[in-house]
Amino acid sequence: MKSAVWRDARVYLKYIRMHFLSGLEYKGWWMMALQVLLVCVADFLPSFLIFARMGDIGAWTWERILLIYALAVASFGLAESFCRGFDYFPWHMLRSGNFDRLLLRPRSLAVQVAGSFFHIHRLARAAIGIFAAVWALSRLGVPATAFSVGVIGLALLGGTLVYSGVFVLCSGIAFFTIKALDWIYILTNASYQVTRIPIDYMPGLFRRAFTFLMPMLVISYYPAAVVCGWGEPVAAGFLALPAGAAFLGLSLLVWKLGVRHYQSTGS
Amino acid sequence: MAEQIRLTDIQKHFTVYERPDGKWALLRAAFSRKARRVQALDGVSFRIGEGEIVGCIGPNGAGKSTTVKVMSGILTPDAGECLILGRTPWKERIAHVSQIGVVFGQRSQLWWDVSVADSFALLKDVYAIPDGQFARRSAELIETLDIGGLLKTPARQLSLGQRMRCELAAALLHSPKILFLDEPTIGLDAVAKLTLRAFLKEENRRSGVTMLLTTHDMDDIEALCRRVIVIGRGRLLYDGAIAGLRGKYAAREGQDIDEIIAAMYRDMALES
Amino acid sequence: MGKGKGMGVAMDRTRKFSLFVCSARACIGLFRIRSIESLQYRAAALSSGSISVFWALIEITVYTVFYRYAAHREAATLTLAQMVSYIWLGQTLVPLHPLSIDDELLAKINSGDVGVELCRPLDLYFHWFAKSAAGRVGRFWWRALITLGIGLLMPGPLRLGAPVSAAGLIMFLVSVASTFLLSAAYGMLVTAVRLGITWGDGPTYMMMLVGGVLSGGYLPLPLWPDFMQGFLYVQPFAGYLDLPVRFYVGAIPPGRAAATIALQLGWTLLFVCAGRLVMRGRLRGVIIQGG
Structure with a gap:
């Protein structure tokens, strides 16, 4: 059992390495990276400009908003890099029928799917997210203690699990319906737009949905609040990892149901 | 039997x-x-x-x-x-x-953008084939299928006939x-x-x-x-x-x- | 001799006309197919409509918070009610504009099937222009309608308001019509640029992104810095959604209506010319490459 897990990990790393190397041969990758970078900047531009025009909202400066937003973006970028296969799965694997081939290989399906794609340029989103978070932390005067680095590191780890979970969930649902999948965008690129709303003014519906249904605020706002001392209980800052693991676990259940459905209908 | x-x-x-x-x-x-x-x-x-x-x-x-x-x-x-x-x-x-091994005439199991040799190396890990056995088996298949000259080529550049031979080798690597x-x-x-x-x-x-x-x-x-x-x-x-x-x-x-x-x-x- | 030439021109004209009819028929057919497809997958349309609604609600919340609680509330340019309408109409219009190259065209470009298209007796530019526009509108009008409907049904402060006046509504509709031409023309320019690039979508995505950001779809243009307002008004992408929406909420004085529409059409014309020019150059390259 242990050796199977080890072999799966080994195969995953080999896949990523292979995609990375063949990706470097592709001339346009840095241009794509630049494009992703531009998308990230464009995404945050509205917040910057409106803060510039209308000023802070009480204690809510734009550095604060940037920090929360950047943590979510970095997590999304990391998940998008290392779980790209699931992000692509509905359109590039299920539809083309290549999933059959994975069923014929003696390795975990989830690992094979996760490693089936990797695009270097997607790392740009993770990089800019981490960079922006560090910059915001320094502007907010948070020292790099073991505590703050630990909380932020766990937040990124948990965040990567949460967003990977979203991709896994999407792929699991894709087994049942591939046409009505667009709404999943609300959990991916649109989800972190919620962090543009200062938490004190966030409508309860958003706040609860993105804490309990999809723990996006648990991996962005709460760690930021604990590190900067905005009055949230310290324990809340450490929930990112367990919340991420739980979310991914539930998504994997949906995925497993989907695989079973696929094997019984063959479509 | x-x-x-x-x-x-x-x-x-x-x-x-x-x-x-x-x-x-x-x-x-x-x-x-x-x-x-x-x-x-x-x-x-x-x-x-x-x-x-x-x-x-x-x-x-x-x-x-x-x-x-x-x-x-x-x-x-x-x-x-x-x-x-x-x-x-x-x-x-x-x-x-x-x-088991499966070969689909219409579909490839080789990785499209990497060389045939790299595909074989990946399959070695996927099937967890021991080093010695892999060396023996792949040498044997490469010889009988006469694909030694194709190993450095990415699968997408192979002709259908060449690709099929490589597919067969890929399907039989794990014996x-x-x-x-x-x-x-x-x-x-x-x-x-x-x-x-x-x-x-x-x-x-x-x-x-x-x-x-x-x-x-x-x-x-x-x-x-x-x-x-x-x-x-x-x-x-x-x-x-x-x-x-x-x-x-x-x-x-x-x-x-x-x-x-x-x-x-x-x-x-x-x-x- | 003169007579012969005259006949040639006449024949050329009938040929051109029949080609135009062919293209038009193809477009109507495509529009119908895409419309029915999107009707058939109602769940899909509702699903993509939910994104627009979600996005609109976030934006409205953000601006409401700023309008009520920000330090410099007086710096706001539009009223909150105008802003709410701006966002709903923006979310309605955005999916109707090209944000990437038409899938079908891109597949043709990537597979090299463009050469096959060249063999057809068609004006390729207008054929693609109309086809991609018809396909997109056919696919997304449902979604746009859903967004619009939900915007109108929202409770009080979240609701899409009525147009400022009958004249405002008419100008809005006229402006929206020219918006389709404008965005389709820009989409074709980007497609033409993509024709010559064999190594990826980076540059064309960026071109589309610039259009999207400057259209006001990310942040309503009136909220951009004051010193940029002159530039923002004359740049082509305001015509995507900012200008029509301003007519609707009454943020453009009626005296400037004609000039504004002329501005949109002028940019459209420029994009068409540039697109045709680039495309002609690129296609020559394709033919030479193809041998």
Whole structure:
């Protein structure tokens, strides 16, 4: 059992390495990276400009908003890099029928799917997210203690699990319906737009949905609040990892149901 | 001869959604959808022993691919029993697929953008083949399939004939006990077909791997298989020597195997 | 001789006309197919409509918070009610504009099937122009309608308000019509640029992104810095959604209506010319490459 897990990990790393190397041969990758970078900047531009025009909202400066937003973006970028296969799965694997081939290989399906794609340029989103978070932390005067680095590191780890979970969930649902999948965008690129709303003014519906249904605020706002001392209980800052693991676990259940459905209908 | 494959009364149906036809069909389809049940396999049973090469033929949509999918573990049947090397494919997927190889003529298992050698190296990890065994086996396959010169080439740059040889090597690297081939000669030129058949025959003789191939090319069957299975409308219509088919139809249709098969398909259509 | 030439011109004209009819028929057909497809997959349309609604609600919340609680509330340019309408109409219009190259065209470019298209007796530019526009509108009008409907049904402060006046509504509709031409023309320019690039979508995505950002779809243009307002008004992408929406909420004085529409059409014309020019150059390259 242990050796199977080890072999799966080994195969995953080999896949990523292979995609990375063949990706470097592709001339346009840095241009794509630049494009992703531009998308990230464009995404945050509205917040910057409106803060510039209308000023802070009480204690809510734009550095604060940037920090929360950047943590979510970095997590999304990391998940998008290392779980790209699931992000692509509905359109590039299920539809083309290549999933059959994975069923014929003696390795975990989830690992094979996760490693089936990797695009270097997607790392740009993770990089800019981490960079922006560090910059915001320094502007907010948070020292790099073991505590703050630990909380932020766990937040990124948990965040990567949460967003990977979203991709896994999407792929699991894709087994049942591939046409009505667009709404999943609300959990991916649109989800972190919620962090543009200062938490004190966030409508309860958003706040609860993105804490309990999809723990996006648990991996962005709460760690930021604990590190900067905005009055949230310290324990809340450490929930990112367990919340991420739980979310991914539930998504994997949906995925497993989907695989079973696929094997019984063959479509 | 030990039994390796045993299918007993396998049943499988699919649900297809039909669009209404006639005037305003597209628009009406937007608001109504009719489901229809299609019986793809209706009680298929057969056994295959170790080292056999069995050909599986039947018209398009007869259930050949569904049968192969059930045996390789991609599809779970509604009812019936399928034992392959003593295992039920869909219950023990990983253990099952470690022991079989599958070649689809229409689909590649090589990674498109990386060299053939890199694909082989990945398969070594996927199947957890020990170093020594991998070195021996790959050297052997590279030599008999004559693909030494292709190893540095990415799969997408190979011609179909070259690619098929590499596919075969990829499917046999882990020394499977059973090899399923789904239309392996489709689209190949005459020389490539002959090479492929010669290789399959030799591989079967040398390592005793059991083979089941589906095809539309009767020459494949005549060159490779002593036994042939005919599937039509989800049922097993014939199982036996190819000579038996001849005996049944030759008087009427002459000796040409394609005509014999065509006559058989016609008969099946008359039955229902 | 003169007579012969005259006949040639006449024949050329009838040929051109029949080609135009062919293209037009193809477009109507495509529009119909895409419309029905999107009707058929109602769940899909509702699903993509939900994104627009979600996005609109977030934006409205953000701006409401700023309008009520920000330090410099007086710096706001539009009223909150105008802003709410701006966002709903923006979310309605955005999916109707090309944000990437038409899938079908891109597939043709990537597979090299452009050469096949060249063999057809068609004006390729207008054929593609109309086809991609018809396909997109056919696919997304449902979604746009859903967004619009939900915007109108929202409770009080979240609701899409009525147009400022009948004249405002008419100008809005006229402006929206020219918006389609404008965005389709820009889409074709980007497609033409993509024709010559064999190594990826980076540059064309960026071109599309610039259009999207400057259209006001990310942040309503009136909220951009004051010193940029002059530039933002004359740049082509305001015509995507900012200008029509301003007509609707009454943020453009009626005296400037004609000039504004002329501005949109002027940019459209420029994009068409540039697109045709680039495309002609690129296609020559394709032919030479193809041998």
